[in-house]
Amino acid sequence: MTAMSFLMVLPALLLVAVLFDISSIGSSSVSTNLASDAVLQTFNDVEGDIPILTSQVLMEEDKRVIESGESLSNSRKSLKDDLQGELNSKYELYGNSTGLKVKCQVRAVDSSAEPFEVEVNTTVWVEKGNISHMENLTQEVSITSPQCRVADPIPFIKCKYYGGVTNTTERIIYGSSLENYLNYRGVPNAWAYENATSPLIIKKCPYDPYKSHGKSQGFIILKNCIDNGYFHESSDGSCFLCRLEGKSTCPHYGFETFVVPAPSPNNTVNSAPCSSDHVIFNDTNGVSGTYPGNHVVYYKNGVYYFKLFLDNGHQNKYGII
Ligand SMILES: [Zn+2]
Ligand SMILES: [Zn+2]
Numbered sequence: 001m002t003a004m005s006f007l008m009v010l011p012a013l014l015l016v017a018v019l020f021d022i023s024s025i026g027s028s029s030v031s032t033n034l035a036s037d038a039v040l041q042t043f044n045d046v047e048g049d050i051p052i053l054t055s056q057v058l059m060e061e062d063k064r065v066i067e068s069g070e071s072l073s074n075s076r077k078s079l080k081d082d083l084q085g086e087l088n089s090k091y092e093l094y095g096n097s098t099g100l101k102v103k104c105q106v107r108a109v110d111s112s113a114e115p116f117e118v119e120v121n122t123t124v125w126v127e128k129g130n131i132s133h134m135e136n137l138t139q140e141v142s143i144t145s146p147q148c149r150v151a152d153p154i155p156f157i158k159c160k161y162y163g164g165v166t167n168t169t170e171r172i173i174y175g176s177s178l179e180n181y182l183n184y185r186g187v188p189n190a191w192a193y194e195n196a197t198s199p200l201i202i203k204k205c206p207y208d209p210y211k212s213h214g215k216s217q218g219f220i221i222l223k224n225c226i227d228n229g230y231f232h233e234s235s236d237g238s239c240f241l242c243r244l245e246g247k248s249t250c251p252h253y254g255f256e257t258f259v260v261p262a263p264s265p266n267n268t269v270n271s272a273p274c275s276s277d278h279v280i281f282n283d284t285n286g287v288s289g290t291y292p293g294n295h296v297v298y299y300k301n302g303v304y305y306f307k308l309f310l311d312n313g314h315q316n317k318y319g320i321i
Pocket of ligand 2: 242
């Protein structure tokens, strides 16, 4: 080949070299992208699974407590261990055939600043080949979503040794057990809670601001709230995780509901233990944890008076005074 003919062929040789190079870069970046897509997709799947599995373990522990009446000694640890177990069994063999590896460590399950949620902290690590993704996640899991229906465990724990409670799909029926429990503690006027009821499923009250309950015409909002069995945010009432431990009050921001006395054909009683559940079940300071309230008739159907007993603080909170 003469020098001249070589120079004429050179551009073609260069072009081939460049094209070959591009195609080889292209194929390696395609496989890198595929691996990184698979890693990110799997990471997103795990991130989506954690709240679902958390809801499951919350409902399972709640069910165990209400069926046995036995509180958990450390609900945060039990739930953390349960969730870790679920994640381990789901992801142990996940993606083995495709070379994907998943590890998920539950760092903590704890109360959230939002009382109707539980906070879950995890570290999720996904690897495929030389591509990996690791992230610390903090997720707030609702305890009142359609995927997470939990019953209030406190009445089942507190009344277990006083005759126990029964329930319908919506309400807890105390029979004589609440009266027995209050009498045992020496609380005056315990008989006002013979055949009382309270809500079974924890549901967040939509009537906000809360003062609307008492300000409404004929207490219609208060009545709707009681009929629907709603719970209200409360700094005095315990959070869900402490309720699983049988505590009616706790340091966390929690919630409260009304324990509703049976409707009465007469209106002669005007003082009895305050109907807020954290007051009724506050047995940490003996009798003094349960203080009295004045009667609030929120409905009358001609024969029966429907009433709560509320102290000034609670009457003020719900707009009754
Ligand atoms: Zn309400
Ligand atoms: Zn708490």
